[in-house]
Amino acid sequence: MKIKKKKWITYTLGIGLVPFILRLLLFLASGNKPIAAFSISDLTFFGLILCVSIINESELVDDNSDNWKTYINGATIFLLILFSALCALALIKEIDMELFNQNILIIASGVLCLPAIGLSLFIYNKIE
Numbered sequence: 001m002k003i004k005k006k007k008w009i010t011y012t013l014g015i016g017l018v019p020f021i022l023r024l025l026l027f028l029a030s031g032n033k034p035i036a037a038f039s040i041s042d043l044t045f046f047g048l049i050l051c052v053s054i055i056n057e058s059e060l061v062d063d064n065s066d067n068w069k070t071y072i073n074g075a076t077i078f079l080l081i082l083f084s085a086l087c088a089l090a091l092i093k094e095i096d097m098e099l100f101n102q103n104i105l106i107i108a109s110g111v112l113c114l115p116a117i118g119l120s121l122f123i124y125n126k127i128e
Contacts, residue, residue, distance in 0.1 A: 043109035
């Protein structure tokens with residue numbers, strides 16, 4: 001594995017997983033305290049980090065054909081908008097706990113992470 005790919009994995013996935021790891025540690029250390037193992041904000045921030053990484057790395061990939069970059073960036077910007085909307089819903093939910101079903105928002109965040117991971121893998125394979 002080339003050094004550039006190792007850096008990408010470390011910086012993107014490592015930083016993206018920090019909220020999950022911290023929440024898991026808090027969950028394990030909390031004992032009887034009501035700390036959720038998963039959170040909407042953890043998933044949305046993971047997705048946002050992936051999207052920003054996709055845009056950044058796609059611009060750095062040296063390729064003669066720029067058509068794929070346009071499609072990837074367009075799809076990523078669309079995902080950024082959706083993740084931002086979910087982040088706003090998560091913040092609104094903190095004000096009014098009954099306004100949205102938390103399980104549906106967690107599922108929606110998880111489902112949105114799938115195409116972000118797919119695009120990230122595509123970019124990962126383009127990195128030399």
